[in-house]
Amino acid sequence: MKAMTWMAVALALHGLGCGAPQRKMDPTRPIEVHTGAFGVRYTQDGEAIGGVPEWLSKEPEAASHVSRSQALRLVASLVAGAGGMLIGTPLGQELGGERDPLWPLAGVGAAAIAVSIPLSIWSTSSMDSAVEAHNRLIVGGGEGSATPKRTAARAERAERAGRAAPSAPLEAFGFVFGAARATALAACEGAGHTWSEEEDGVARCSGTPTESIAGASAELTFDDDRLSAVELVVRPPEDAQGWATSFRATEAALVRLFGKSAQRSFVIPDECKAAELFLGCVADGRVTGSASWSPDDGPSVVLSIIGSPPPSTLRVRLTPGLPKM
Numbered sequence: 034m035k036a037m038t039w040m041a042v043a044l045a046l047h048g049l050g051c052g053a054p055q056r057k058m059d060p061t062r063p064i065e066v067h068t069g070a071f072g073v074r075y076t077q078d079g080e081a082i083g084g085v086p087e088w089l090s091k092e093p094e095a096a097s098h099v100s101r102s103q104a105l106r107l108v109a110s111l112v113a114g115a116g117g118m119l120i121g122t123p124l125g126q127e128l129g130g131e132r133d134p135l136w137p138l139a140g141v142g143a144a145a146i147a148v149s150i151p152l153s154i155w156s157t158s159s160m161d162s163a164v165e166a167h168n169r170l171i172v173g174g175g176e177g178s179a180t181p182k183r184t185a186a187r188a189e190r191a192e193r194a195g196r197a198a199p200s201a202p203l204e205a206f207g208f209v210f211g212a213a214r215a216t217a218l219a220a221c222e223g224a225g226h227t228w229s230e231e232e233d234g235v236a237r238c239s240g241t242p243t244e245s246i247a248g249a250s251a252e253l254t255f256d257d258d259r260l261s262a263v264e265l266v267v268r269p270p271e272d273a274q275g276w277a278t279s280f281r282a283t284e285a286a287l288v289r290l291f292g293k294s295a296q297r298s299f300v301i302p303d304e305c306k307a308a309e310l311f312l313g314c315v316a317d318g319r320v321t322g323s324a325s326w327s328p329d330d331g332p333s334v335v336l337s338i339i340g341s342p343p344p345s346t347l348r349v350r351l352t353p354g355l356p357k358m
Contacts, residue, residue, distance in 0.1 A: 058082040063168045066161055073157055075164070089163045091301065093277040093311045098163035105156035109149040116145030205263035205332055205351040207242025208253060212260045217253055241265065246286055246349060248279065267347040273312040276345070283347050284324060284336060291326040291334055298322045299338070315345045 058064070059077055064085065067074040075085045086103065089095040119142030126134035204210065207224065208217050214236065221228045221238035230236045238251040249265040269279035288294070299322030305314035314320040318340050326334040332351040339346045 056080060056082055058084045058088050060088050064164045066164055068157075073160070085164070086160065089160075089167055091306055092163075092167060092281070093306060094274060094281070095163040095166040096306055098159045098166065102156045102159035102163065105152050105159060109152035109156060112145050112152065113149035116142040116149065118142070119145065206245055206249075206251070206265065208251065208260060208263050210260055210263075210332065210353045214255055214258050214260075217255075217260050221251075245290065246283055249283075249349070261352070263351045265349040265351075267349070268344055269347065271312075271344070273309050276312045276315065280338070280347060283349065287324070287326065287334060287336055287349065291328055291331065294324040294336075295327055297324040299324065312345070315340045316343065 058075075059082075062077050064082070065076045065079075067076060075082050086099050090099040119138045121142075123134035123136050123139045207220055209220075212220075217236065217238075218228050220242045221240075224240060224242040224244075226238050226240035226242075228236065228238055234255070236253040236255070238253065241249055241251050246265050246267060248269070249267045252264045252266060253260055254262040254264075267279060267283055269276040299320075301311075301320050302314065305311055305320055311320065315338060320340070321338060323335055323337045325336070332353055335348075335350045337348045337350070339348050
């Protein structure tokens with residue numbers, strides 16, 4: 034009976050440990066996971082955060098892990114609750130003075146609580162997988178593109194102190210605004226990419242000199258033979274998971290370069306949040322929106338989802354001043 038009492042005390046302490054004050058999760062930054070004796074704690078740059086499952090359930094690549102975690106947690110809670118009731122029945126009878134308490138019920142209850150423990154562990158593991166999926170996208174999906182979290186911390190501290198967010202020089206991923214067409218061509222071919230010019234007057238480069246946005250080609254517009262606008266075109270893989278991954282990686286790369294967006298209005302309906310449905314919703318226009326950056330000492334940037342005409346693409350348009358919306 035003492036073992037059962039200590040188990041009940043441990044469960045109570047676990048519940049109390051979950052009540053610590055937390056700040057809201059920042060979806061543009063990685064999440065750190067801390068596993069302790071009484072549960073799991075999520076932080077960003079060392080500060081405890083809340084709302085992690087709610088936000089990750091909106092990310093197509095993490096949603097399935099979150100759903101599984103929540104289902105397992107519910108089952109574990111129900112099983113543990115039933116076990117607690119079974120243990121409590123003979124204890125209550127004992128305290129009430131009954132001569133023959135139903136102690137076998139306590140054994141069944143203890144077994145139920147034992148079953149709930151691996152379910153809880155599985156639930157936690159599934160949530161860890163959701164966090165890992167989020168973090169992979171935030172760092173751009175590869176080891177070479179990972180940004181140390183202290184860089185994000187410095188940017189946030191600068192913002193809190195009233196300083197300007199990180200900004201880019203007056204250039205666009207290796208192309209310089211105001212440069213002659215021949216200079217832009219040299220920058221394109223010097224990076225090993227292919228240059229072409231279409232009848233619409235737009236020049237196209239098969240990549241960008243800096244390659245900061247994975248898989249992007251560039252469309253360049255000139256006024257009086259001087260570069261006036263650059264639009265990066267990202268054609269994600271033709272599968273829902275790959276498309277969603279490219280979208281998150283592209284936005285995360287822009288956040289690292291230009292700081293937090295000044296405006297963000299992406300619309301992802303509930304019926305489109307599942308990874309297998311996301312791409313179809315992009316194609317038929319149900320997933321839409323844009324995000325924009327306007328640093329004082331850099332180009333204006335607009336990220337857009339373009340579903341039609343096919344194939345669906347991501348577009349990143351950079352101009353020296355405010356873009357015409």
